[in-house]
Amino acid sequence: MTRLRAFWRGDLPLDEAFWTWTVLVGLAINLSAIIALLILLSLDRPWEALIAGYAFTVPYNIMAVIGTWRSAKRYQGPRVHADLARGASVILMTVLSLV
Template identity: 30%
Template sequence: MGLIARIWRGEEGLARTFWGWGFAVNVALKGVSLLLLSMAGQRAGFAMALLAYLVFMIVYQVFISVAIWRSANRYEGYKGWPFMAKAVVLLGAIQTVFSLFGVG
């Protein structure tokens, strides 16, 4: 739990949090969701697994968005990086809301 708590508090560093836990983990999670989506039509159990996984992904998005924001607040280098990281978080939140409600 120590690593998760450090990430949540923004103590892991902006680059590691954004690129490692934000970008790379999200790419992997999206790949798993595409796999589940492709299997959802074959068996009823996969549809339930996909639904549970989508709930997990929403929870993870909230978690990592807060972590990136907090990490950006702690960043002491070039001020453009935390600004851009926060912009990506905001744009990602907007995109998630739009996709959940079928807008766009």
């Protein structure tokens, strides 16, 4: 839980914030939610599917963008890396939120 809190605050290195928390964890959470959504839809439970599909993913996706953005702000390397991480996190999390 402390790593998640550090991610939210932007205290993690940019590479960990982006690759671990935004890409890997974000994809795992979103893929799990899509699977749950499809299973619930096949069981004709649309309201539960809606909740399973968006109740955890959208808040996490917002947190991933904010955590990456904050880590990018503190990044000491080339500015282009920070800007690319910001842009990629916004695009990735937006697409995953809409799927």
